[in-house]
Amino acid sequence: xxxxxxxxxxxxxxxxxxxxxxxxxxxxxxxxxxxxxxxxxxxxxxxxxxxxxxxxxxxxxxxxxxxxxxxxxxxxxxxxxxxxxxxxxxxxxxxxxxxxxxxxxxxxxxxxxxxxxxxxxxxxxxxxxxxxxxxxxxxxxxxxxxxxxxxxxxxxxxxxxxxxxxxxxxxxxxxxxxxxxxxxxxxxxxxxxxxxxxxx
Amino acid sequence: xxxxxxxxxxxxxxxxxxxxxxxxxxxxxxxxxxxxxxxxxxxxxxxxxxxxxxxxxxxxxxxxxxxxxxxxxxxxxxxxxxxxxxxxxxxxxxxxxxxxxxxxxxxxxxxxxxxxxxxxxxxxxxxxxxxxxxxxxxxxxxxxxxxxxxxxxxxxxxxxxxxxxxxxxxxxxxxxxxxxxxxxxxxxxxxxxxxxxxxxxxxxxxxxxxxxxxxxxxxxx
Numbered sequence: 001x002x003x004x005x006x007x008x009x010x011x012x013x014x015x016x017x018x019x020x021x022x023x024x025x026x027x028x029x030x031x032x033x034x035x036x037x038x039x040x041x042x043x044x045x046x047x048x049x050x051x052x053x054x055x056x057x058x059x060x061x062x063x064x065x066x067x068x069x070x071x072x073x074x075x076x077x078x079x080x081x082x083x084x085x086x087x088x089x090x091x092x093x094x095x096x097x098x099x100x101x102x103x104x105x106x107x108x109x110x111x112x113x114x115x116x117x118x119x120x121x122x123x124x125x126x127x128x129x130x131x132x133x134x135x136x137x138x139x140x141x142x143x144x145x146x147x148x149x150x151x152x153x154x155x156x157x158x159x160x161x162x163x164x165x166x167x168x169x170x171x172x173x174x175x176x177x178x179x180x181x182x183x184x185x186x187x188x189x190x191x192x193x194x195x196x197x198x199x200x
Numbered sequence: 201x202x203x204x205x206x207x208x209x210x211x212x213x214x215x216x217x218x219x220x221x222x223x224x225x226x227x228x229x230x231x232x233x234x235x236x237x238x239x240x241x242x243x244x245x246x247x248x249x250x251x252x253x254x255x256x257x258x259x260x261x262x263x264x265x266x267x268x269x270x271x272x273x274x275x276x277x278x279x280x281x282x283x284x285x286x287x288x289x290x291x292x293x294x295x296x297x298x299x300x301x302x303x304x305x306x307x308x309x310x311x312x313x314x315x316x317x318x319x320x321x322x323x324x325x326x327x328x329x330x331x332x333x334x335x336x337x338x339x340x341x342x343x344x345x346x347x348x349x350x351x352x353x354x355x356x357x358x359x360x361x362x363x364x365x366x367x368x369x370x371x372x373x374x375x376x377x378x379x380x381x382x383x384x385x386x387x388x389x390x391x392x393x394x395x396x397x398x399x400x401x402x403x404x405x406x407x408x409x410x411x412x413x414x415x416x417x418x419x420x421x
Contacts, residue, residue, distance in 0.1 A: 182366070183369070191374070196309070
């Protein structure tokens, strides 16, 4: 019981929501805490409070224009693993933003398996990074930040999505305790990651 | 109650009394009398002292409504004078001492960070002194300058606060090993003190001055 991962579902379909809830709850690995039909402000606030392990979201609840950035919007609210619920009209570009995806046509076993593997992948990623030491990639991004580059420029230079850059930046801040660009620059210089001439 | 009893309960209030113009030599007097000497409204003085002493103290709307706005400004102005004239200068000298053993580049980097922070904070104070306080003064005098409201005043305190947090982290964890541990502790304590002081100051601005002035603006309409 105590090891069950908590899940929040966000989908406009009552049918899909009920079905998923049953499948996940029956597995014994997951516990669906709440289901929402949309992502209004109160829901955002509730998500922040619940801070579930996993959010499964149908990206169609996000406004079409913001669909591409939907994942980063969720990242601002909670640290959950976010899995997209695939349906027609979802492009690969959108799906790639998420930590995993499941389709409404997946079998019971596949839904559990895919959810589990998304959780495991994310967990191994964070357990390595919790040592407080910055990874090589994080150092690379830190140097760009210290040089005054914007997220978009860093993403283009390192061939990453903006979302990935934002995640790295969050991890850098979590590990160092430093948030502002000025502070990060000092950190980079004191740790000899860059030299004075490149920040002037 | 005598003022000295208040100071015994929370010696940090020593800073508050000087900022509102009460002299230490009057601390043997009853609080009301000491306030009368300094020409400050006792209720407003108690209100500020409460905010200063109890983190999370939230003034009631009636406390805000009855606060004397001129005295609030007097306190805020007194704090500004203390921050720019004393606290930041002392911190600056401590930083100079702290980075003395570092190599030139490290020195430059650390001192520049501090100087930028200091400049930003001073700019913030100057804006209040030059724009906000005169605006409130003219409201009190019965004029309502067009095109400006106290809402414009509620702004980014977070940025400055965040920089201070970064400064704290850098001093605590990331300074070169050559820096003296004793000096580091001293600087760290100064940073903590200034941080708490500034947070209370911001609290008085956002939760007493702004609502009190908003009342004043609405009365004038």
